[in-house]
Amino acid sequence: MIDLSPALKALTENKVEFVIVGGIAITAYGSAYITKDLDFCYLRSAENLKRIVKALAQFNPKLRGFPKELPFFWDERTLQNGTNFTLETDLGDIDLLGEVAGVGDYKAVEKGSVEMEICDVPVKIISLDDLINAKRAAGRTKDLLVLPELEALREALSDEEE
Amino acid sequence: MKRTPEEKLLNPKPGSKIAAAKEFGIDLTLLIGTLRLTPNQRVKNMQKSMMSLEKFSRDAEIWRKNNRDRLKSRAQSADRK
Numbered sequence: 001m002i003d004l005s006p007a008l009k010a011l012t013e014n015k016v017e018f019v020i021v022g023g024i025a026i027t028a029y030g031s032a033y034i035t036k037d038l039d040f041c042y043l044r045s046a047e048n049l050k051r052i053v054k055a056l057a058q059f060n061p062k063l064r065g066f067p068k069e070l071p072f073f074w075d076e077r078t079l080q081n082g083t084n085f086t087l088e089t090d091l092g093d094i095d096l097l098g099e100v101a102g103v104g105d106y107k108a109v110e111k112g113s114v115e116m117e118i119c120d121v122p123v124k125i126i127s128l129d130d131l132i133n134a135k136r137a138a139g140r141t142k143d144l145l146v147l148p149e150l151e152a153l154r155e156a157l158s159d160e161e162e
Numbered sequence: 163m164k165r166t167p168e169e170k171l172l173n174p175k176p177g178s179k180i181a182a183a184k185e186f187g188i189d190l191t192l193l194i195g196t197l198r199l200t201p202n203q204r205v206k207n208m209q210k211s212m213m214s215l216e217k218f219s220r221d222a223e224i225w226r227k228n229n230r231d232r233l234k235s236r237a238q239s240a241d242r243k
Contacts, residue, residue, distance in 0.1 A: 152183035156167035
């Protein structure tokens with residue numbers, strides 16, 4: 001399970017530009033879904049990569065599912081050489097996404113995002129519309145299963161009623 | 163007149179996405195409960211549930227191990243007889 005509070009505090013204290021996507025966002029919108037990890041979309045600027053490295057270094061990030069004997073260096077160069085990273089850390093699993101399928105890069109995700117307080121930390125969360133588009137684009141069974149609930153929530157929260 | 167999210171979930175209009183979710187098997191009463199909370203409270207509650215599930219999973223693993231050991235020792239004492 002992810003220990004969310006220190007992760008979000010480290011990211012915001014280091015001024016990382018990120019938007020929460022995935023299971024935590026699903027829960028924040030009112031779903032009864034349970035998630036074990038933190039997924040966020042991040043800006044791929046050199047400055048932001050430096051901030052991410054600094055923010056998460058204290059939690060000893062390693063690539064999830066990779067043999068322990070393989071060397072892994074948590075630095076800006078590693079982040080520059082990839083887009084999406086699935087990490088295991090002392091706090092739990094954290095996924096870094098340079099792009100979100102069905103939505104786009106950080107700028108596109110950030111555009112529609114909303115600010116919410118999560119674990120008493122103000123953070124940006126992907127919009128409900130983009131979250132639905134992302135889940136539909138991901139297309140895995142686990143993503144598709146959550147769609148009826150998200151669409152029901154969108155309809156319930158909408159000002160308009162058909 | 164505009165209906166509140168709770169009213170919409172309690173009485174979904176036929177053909178609506180809410181009705182489809184109910185048909186799909188989503189427990190809409192759970193959504194009514196979570197919508198009464200703030201996003202902060204929703205995530206905190208989810209984390210508490212996750213912690214309970216993980217504790218349950220650990221306890222179940224201990225029970226399974228103890229049960230295996232008990233059955234093994236019972237089988238060994240039966241063999242001796």
